[in-house]
Amino acid sequence: MTDDHGLPFSPSAGLWRPLGLDDVTIEGGFWGERQALNAAAMIPHVEHWLERLGWTGNFDAAAEGRLPADRAGREFSDSEIYKLLEGMAWEVGRTGDADLDVRFAALAARVGAAQEPDGYLNTMFGRPGQRPRYSDLQWGHELYCYGHLIQAGVARARTRGLDDPFVQTVLRAADHVCAQFGPDGDQRVCGHPEVETALAELFRVTGEGRYLDQAQLFLDRRGHGVLGDIELGATYFQDDVPVRDTTVFAGHAVRALYLAAGAVDVAVETKDEELLGAVESATLRTLARRTYLTGGMGAHHEGESFGVDFELPPDRSYSETCAGIASVMLNQRLLLATGDARHADAVERTLYNVVATSPAADGHGFYYTNTLHQRVPGHVVAPDEVSPRAASSLRAPFFAVSCCPTNLTRTFATLAAYVASASDDAVQLHQYAPATVRARLETGAVELAVRTAYPVEGRVEVEVRTAPDGPWNLSLRVPSWAEGATLAVGDAAPEPVGSGYVTVPGPATGTVVTLDLPVAPRWTFPDPRIDAVRGQVAVERGPVVLALESVDLGADVASARVRTDATPREADGRVQVPVTVAGVADADWPYGQAPAATSDEERWVDLVDYHAWAERGPSTMRVWLPVG
């Protein structure tokens, strides 16, 4: 199946087909720097921590019969090794890094050695002294772990082929899952969805329909209370309503979004328009009512879950990094299926403001949750400290539940897959980065060179290095925020373009298409139903959300006030807004007469890109600034 080479996801139908790591090369810029950071720092950091905490060693212990005595970590720790393997596999595919390939193969071999003869592979269950296999589908995460194992296998298969020994391990595991949970088997599902999208992709890699059938079985079984009662309620793991009947996402955000991504995959492969429509409509409603300005999802720490409509407290935003990744996965699948630019807008927003926020500039620390309002300065986490998962503090090297760092490694390694897509006679550009884009259309080969300093600058130049012989179109996304955008083809005068996709018909080889997106900083107001940010305003610059940090204000950000009759300005490469610091008298009781606040003189204060906040030590921070 060489057509799929280098493709993280490869739907066989849909409006557009993806372009993958073989087709798109990101060459520096915002995302190129992060891909380099991933290779140089994040992947080695994660390898180190997984060894150090013994989560990798669990596989050795399994192979050597030392379980459960030597078991380290939580039920789902195997999945972290799989996500790392997926990240390494794509990174090897992207760069051909021989040393990394050796490390991949060694790690994959340790995993493979723990596999049992019938394909079962999990270090937490099934041995004497451990709980029996599949005895805790609510919380045991066995199928979730298979999901990530399979995704790692897909990555290896699409970069090295099906004969790779690790891929063979993965196929045995997937076959075990089908045997165990097939039509006549165990009729339950996993508390944490993930295996659905993985099985659908494995079907695409192998052409084996049983994997797709199994994914569909899991989707159909879920939502009927099959998992039983838990204190958080069946909504927590999307077992209250079938995904087909979902109108808006609820419960644990990562679970809901992975499940929805799997549902899109199955819907596309089975031509199930009703299922696709349900997920699309739930996604759009969730974007309109349950999503933070950053694209972050999950408003409750309790249950790591969505809140109800417009319940989006900035100071308790959970906005888990993994939920951001899951939203990007889901929205990119919907984009390819439907061509609706709102999904590409969501991918952009979430990549810049959730996914990019998590890793520290040095790649050695991460946010698990991404708060929009830090009320108390965080504490510096020691380099050898394992943090609880949701600590609202400075970025931490690793977590007791550490899903996010490994998830970032695979996401950064596959960023090329979000840049562009193709159809029979067209190429679509979705995300802007300096890159080379190649596609083979029915009318011939295309090669594009994208030159841009986006998002620092709003100009994107697309040079058609090779145009096909036959008719073709080039489409570029104009983000919904980009009011006043213009497009120029060759030397023609720039023309205003509205948001969505603007299409340039048949540009010839050598043509340069120039998209100008106005990235001047702007005020952004919230829907008045979001009570938690009433009377407050945010600042955005292009796709980037900005934030005020106490380190720039010289005072706690609780006291900052802005006025929106002035416009944010740029000076020395920083965005600035006019701020007064309001003094508030302490009182015995914080409710009573309308407070008479005193303010100091207005001054222009630097903002920081939200994704780069907390890089200068403990600070208070807010994205939403009180007006007044």
Place this chain on the structure above:
Amino acid sequence: MTDDHGLPFSPSAGLWRPLGLDDVTIEGGFWGERQALNAAAMIPHVEHWLERLGWTGNFDAAAEGRLPADRAGREFSDSEIYKLLEGMAWEVGRTGDADLDVRFAALAARVGAAQEPDGYLNTMFGRPGQRPRYSDLQWGHELYCYGHLIQAGVARARTRGLDDPFVQTVLRAADHVCAQFGPDGDQRVCGHPEVETALAELFRVTGEGRYLDQAQLFLDRRGHGVLGDIELGATYFQDDVPVRDTTVFAGHAVRALYLAAGAVDVAVETKDEELLGAVESATLRTLARRTYLTGGMGAHHEGESFGVDFELPPDRSYSETCAGIASVMLNQRLLLATGDARHADAVERTLYNVVATSPAADGHGFYYTNTLHQRVPGHVVAPDEVSPRAASSLRAPFFAVSCCPTNLTRTFATLAAYVASASDDAVQLHQYAPATVRARLETGAVELAVRTAYPVEGRVEVEVRTAPDGPWNLSLRVPSWAEGATLAVGDAAPEPVGSGYVTVPGPATGTVVTLDLPVAPRWTFPDPRIDAVRGQVAVERGPVVLALESVDLGADVASARVRTDATPREADGRVQVPVTVAGVADADWPYGQAPAATSDEERWVDLVDYHAWAERGPSTMRVWLPVG
């Protein structure tokens, strides 16, 4: 120790000494109705449910050797029977209800039959097939259960004397605790504080210093990480900082407040001014920065915990009923110790707006959490349905974790103890209800008749039925909200009085002292640091917080806007405010340009007392109303 008869808490020192159930008789009115409801409906309802769920039966099963097979309920279910016993004991003491006394004795006998020869009493631990005694102090709640057992014993001892068989059971249990956890014993503490205040009170009942010493040991040991790590962090159960060094309450609200109440008890008995000062100052800071308008405490569902300063989201207010009760207990103790009216203000606010909010008008349903903003109409809970604890919905008959209904039974039965106190030569009135108050001063006996329709009306008449022969003073609390209050002694003209305690020197027998508290409805504005209610205003009437329900608005309360240049008015016994309903256009993305809202015509809409909300079926509700 006959001095303590009828006293729920009886400090041996402090500025003022309490008056208890023998001294104060509430005769109707707001609190009298609730005492009657407690006797007629709530206590029988709780008895029924504890039997039905098998939590009472656990004691029979223990006595008959049927544990753990027949164990029902969570680790702490024993405590519910103890809190019910406490409520029943006080209620028998208050009214002499013979039937209730028979029920008390029968239930107490079943508890006593489960006690082991060494005094140990807990149905969850220690038998073959159960976990060993004290093997899970983090979560096992064994000492917490003893705390409530001891408080029930105190209630029986202070109404029937130490010879009562149940009191003897309790003393054996308390002696077991001292033997097990004494100076040379197990050096740990319980994950859930409660036993500290109970042991201090048992010392007061018995005069046995070892109980006080044990309470102090538990206080001193805590706060040094003695309980070990949990995912929520040591702050959750106040094991991060010794209570002596606490500056503001944090972590699980009920735990923090019970612990603080115990610390006040120990500080008062040991004359530890430093400890008393620390708790007082932490309480005042918590009132100023971490308390809802209702007096509710606990801003996070996760961990049922306090938020940081000014983090008080109304739609995620946890504001657990039990935290309200614990705050009332703590503040009354501080009031007696210090004479600071702010604590009586807190007691009043919390009683009217948290404690009174929990029970349904028929006494057969309860709120566990008390949200200030209901975004989605709740669902009707079936009469035989056990609810998860924090369901933000309509009041429910019982909960899987059901601490609040039983806690209310004991609180309502002891409301008389919050009305008044005495010192050598004075009586202080703190809470206003139609009541007879008797006190024996050094200068002679006092009897007062309080006549009032408070809080519906603001007039409180205190007739001195009997004045002592010698000099004395009568003090009345003027709540901090009561701007424009006046006091008239006899036929003299009313004089303006400020908030705090106003003292009438030596009123003679027959004198009527009239306090007029202006209860006209008023706007209440929040501290601007409470971001979650920025641009919003509440309405209060006297000590009562009001709320807007969709059933009165005829529309979702999300769309309501008020203007504060008008004043709330009263019509037909209802408070009304001028409201417009703003239409908000749905958008693909809820952030962007300043929204242009359209509004309908302004009209006057009824508010409801917050404590009585959700009595008319599913509704959306908000205490804080957007201005604009």
